[in-house]
Amino acid sequence: MRKIAALASAAALTMTLAACSDSSKPTKDEVVTALHTLSVETLGESIDLVGEDVISEYTTCWVDGFYDDVSGDTLNDLVNEGADGMVTEDEAMVIQEASVECDSIITDSIIGN
Numbered sequence: 001m002r003k004i005a006a007l008a009s010a011a012a013l014t015m016t017l018a019a020c021s022d023s024s025k026p027t028k029d030e031v032v033t034a035l036h037t038l039s040v041e042t043l044g045e046s047i048d049l050v051g052e053d054v055i056s057e058y059t060t061c062w063v064d065g066f067y068d069d070v071s072g073d074t075l076n077d078l079v080n081e082g083a084d085g086m087v088t089e090d091e092a093m094v095i096q097e098a099s100v101e102c103d104s105i106i107t108d109s110i111i112g113n
Helices: 002-019 028-049 052-069 070-085 090-110
Strands: none
Touching: 028 052, 028 070, 052 090
């Protein structure tokens, strides 16, 4: 009987931890704003090469590309900690792939297309 109770408790604890592990996702707008701010800070004076409106278009495209495929924890880390946030290797690949798909926005802006 004790083994059954212990097993049931362990199962309940596991389900509770699983439910708590993926915190609620920030909105897409919150992620776009955080990454836009990070991009502008990273570019510094180089922002003049592309303009802030291009960075806005790029970050929106970028977030649209990965938002649904990464966890709420990762999104919250990106919003709250920026580049210092913790990202799993698999999610980093998803984020990188989305970035590459949107790179043409910046490239076209620089070369004037």
